[in-house]
Structure formats: C-alpha cells, structure tokens
Amino acid sequence: MDWESFFTVHQDLPREGPGSDEDVEWACALAEVAPEAVICDAGSGPGGDIAALLSCAPNGRVVAIDKYFGDAADRRYASDPRVRGIKADFADLNQLAEAPFDMIWSAGALYFLGLENALASMARALKPNGVLAFSEPCRLVNDPSPEAVAFFEGYPMRTGAEIAEFARQAGYDVLGQRTVSDAGWEAYFQPMEARIKTLRPKADNALSEMLDLCAKEAADWRTYKSEVGYMLTVLRSAS
Template identity: 30%
Template sequence: MYRISELAEQVGLSRTALLYYEKQGLIKGRRQSNGYRIYSDHDVQRLRLVQNLLAGGLTLKECKACLDARIDRSLLQNRLQQLDDEIQRKQASRQLLAALLGEGDLSGWHQSVDSVAPDAHREWLVRQGFAEKEALRLKWLSKDMNEHEQYMADFMTVFATLDRWGPGSEADTLKALAMVPHAPKKILEIGCGKGIATTLLGEHTSAAITAVDNEESALLRLSERALEAGLADRIETVCTSMTDMPFAPESFDLIWCESSAYIMGVENAFTAWHSLLQPGGILVLSDLVWLTDAPTEECKTFWESGYPDMGTVEQRLSQARSAGYQLVDTFAVSEDAWHAYYQPLAQRVEEIRPERKHSQALKDLDKELAIYRNHLPEFGYQMFILKK
C-alpha cells in the first residue's frame, strides 16, 4: 500500500496531479481511520497504463474511456490524424530552423513571407546584415539568403556584358515620349540601368535628367554613354534605392520608369512618386501584365512565383487612379522589345554555361527563357502614360 506521497514518487507525478486523476475516476484511494489515503498496486499499474496512453496523445478523458470500455477505434483514428498533422507542422518548423542556420533551402519561405508581408520581410533582411539593394535582389532574384552571394555572382556575370537588363526598345521609348503632352524640363528616370532610355530622352528633349539606379556599374556605363552622346552636362546619375530617393516634392515634371517599378511594387510606386511630380506632371511607367484571362498552367505558375503582384491593365489603371493620376494613354510594348532583351540574354547564358553547369541562377534564367519562347502572347509589358 502507498500513501499519496509514496505513490507520487513511484509514478513520477505530483500530489496535485494524483488528486486530480482521482477526481476524474482514474484511480481510487481508500481513506484510513487516521485520515490518510492509501493506494494499491492496482492503482500504480492503472497509472502506468494511463501514462502510456497519454504518451499516445490521448486526453485524460479519452484514457478513462479506454480503461472503462472497449477501445473506440474512431477516436484513435481521429487522434492519429491530429498527431500526423502536428508532426507535419513540426517537421516544417524544423526544416525552417535548419534552413535559417544554412542547412537547407529558404527560397519557398522567402517567397511565402514576401507575398504576405513584403515590407516587413525587406526590413528583416536588412536586420540580418543585407544592404537594402541586396535585400531587394534577394527578394526578386536569389530568393535564398544562404545562397545569395553565389547566386548574385553568377547573375551579374551573365548581365555584366548585356546592355539591356529588361525588355525594351528604342521605338517603344520614343512612342511613349511622343505621348507626353508637354516638353519636359526636368526628368527623373528611375531604374535607369545602363542608360539606353536615358540617352534617348536626352537626345529627344532639352531636359535636365536625373538617372537613378542602385547598381554602380550600370551608372558608370550610363555616364560613358552620356559622354559619348555629348549629353554629360544634362545627365546626372544618383546611386540610390528607388524606395528612398533624396528628392524634394514637386521636383520633376516627368518621371520615367521602364520595367523596374515592380521592385518596390507598382502600386507603391504610384503612391510614393506622386509627390515628386509637379502639378500636371507626367509619369511614364511600364509593367508586366497579363494579356489573357486564361493563362496556361505553366505560365501562371512561373509568374506567380516570379512576380506574385502581376496584374492586368485594368488593375494597374485602377491603382493609378486611386493614387491620383489620370490616364493620358497606354499601349502594349512591342514583341521586338522582348526579343531585344531575351535573344542576347540567351546567347550570353550559353556562353558561360560550361563554367557554371550547376548554377541556380542559370537554371532560373533557363526557365524564364522557356516561358518567353513558349508563352509570350499570354503576357507582356504595358506602357502607361499618366498625368498627376
């Protein structure tokens, strides 16, 4: 026979727990004449059995039901499914922690977080030691902070010798410029890259141009191009993020952004850049949009991962109106603009493939090239000419 303190020591439970178990009818003590409660070996064994059932994930109530009657198989099946679900969640948690320690792939996690909390995600990456430029690159390119350095090294090797870093053509740039209803005096070009559009704007206007990009090497090439074209006195380069530009309100009468507003989110760009325009100023912006209501599954899956915020022309126009713009005109960028970007890109990828056979950056570019070759009519860039 055991007093409650002895029983507690025997089964490794507290006195309070044993009293609760007794209240639930799992054990039954016998009170002696001296007032002490005593318990039998049967109670010890019953408690051992309860502990084993609890280890299987059952509640005390379910344990009692199993002890007092035949096992309810449906109850056990339900509990088993709950445990399987919990194990799956725990495994996902473990995989995330391991990946954060550099022992796994983080790309899916980064994409998932960015889809629901893009600003907080970017701020978190900055706190992990990434400069904002690298945080934005990680978001759109490598998608895995553990592999980011090698990924970007391969990526920049591909693009270092390419003039265009996105779809575009001189004809489309000039077509959009012809739709601007006034002769601009102060132009801000955001995401200027190596300055192909910048040079055209300089050659076809008399405006002072401020060209912004966060890649210093691209701005150096732009400066060379401006010097060659005799435009160096009218083109100023600024290396900064499009999310934090150091310009006063109403500084420009024309803002130009081809193929890069997605970096901060087009809707965010509409709002953030509105204040930089003078009253009646013009925003010219191109963005990737769906050109069909029923894209193929392969194309849809690719862009849902690559550009989750991709919308339709009408969705972008609705966002522009909400941000305080009026539509001047809009048109679909020509297929020549795509060819001018992707054909040199495909050639460059093949040039460096032998020395980077296992590069994830090249694998991702291969996927993008395949989408371009097989699905281009389903999507395209749309040029928007908007008035403040």
C-alpha cells in the same frame, strides 16, 4: 540568389529589362514632354533608355537611378553633362537634388515597390501635371495558366484596364496604354542569350546554374507571351 554569377551574366548588357526606343518615343509624344524636361529614369539598369529620353528632351536632363547598375549608366554617359547616374534605391526620388521632375520613366521596375506604394512615391517626386510612364506586369488574358503566372513569380498581375483604373484611383489621369512589343522583349533577351553562349564553355557549377536560369527565363517568355507581359501606361499627375 548567387549574385556573383548573376552579375557575371548581366555585366555589360545593354539593358536590364524589356523595352525599346519606340516605347520611350511613344510615351514622350503622348505626354508632350518638353525639350527642356528634367526626367528621372527610375530603375534605369545600365541606361538602355537614356538615349531615347535625351532624344525626346534634347535640352533637358536625365537622372538615372538603379540599385545595382546606376554606376554603369553613369560611366556610359560620363561625357554627357545632361546625364547623372546614381547607384541607389529609387523609392524616395523626391529626395534627389533634381526633384521634382517633369517626367519619371520606369521600364519594368515599379513593381519592386508594389504598384500602390510606387504610384504614391512617384507622385511626391513629380511636378504638378508631371508625367509618369511605366511598364507593369499584366495579364493579357483573363485566366493565365499557372506556368504563365509563375513567370512573374506570383506577382499580383492586373489587366491593362485594371492598371488604368488603379492609377485613376491614385489621383492620376491616364493618357494612354500599350503592351511592350515582342521586339522590346527580344532587345533584352537576345544580348543575354549571346552572353550565355559565350560563358557556357568555361562556366563552373554555380555559373552554369545561373546560365540555365537565365536561358529558361527567355524560353518561358516565348512560351507564355500570349498570356502575360508588360503594359506600358502613361499618366499625368494631379495639378
């Protein structure tokens, strides 16, 4: 991975993964998140979901943590005392000063920990009856093509039903599930494609390779979106 080229492409994008305000609003409404809730946005990217989280908990707080973009989230909300952005790994959220949390929101990031490890780690950082809402790579058909599986780099994808059952075995109650919409994916890819177009004319070889890779990601999703995607799952922790 040429990280310099990666960050050149991704610098100042509004979000670092698929999702939408509607996803946040749906999850918070389903979980009846309180206006004063303390929420952790785990794997927040530059903070694309923070505004929607604050809308659901206007009297609460959001702690946004991301290994690469947490400082961008902090700058983005520097004037809002309800938000703290942290550039750090989110594997041990229970170590944060604000923990335990009323809700943990994680858009397309828990799979970096592996689902089993992630569910256990998140449980340690939640209050009794706290809420975990996350989007996870999933199979939308029983036997996706090898090309579709390769889109998530061979990650062991489950169906939505299998994700739900896995969460139940981990001690959570499943409140609901739905797939992340095409609009949520386009909210990630379209700004990235606009940036690719801007960078193309003056790109050196390394950056050109990264631009090609990022453009292929968007094209591949549009090709295989009927086979694989993200399942948004809302859970309640044990009391």
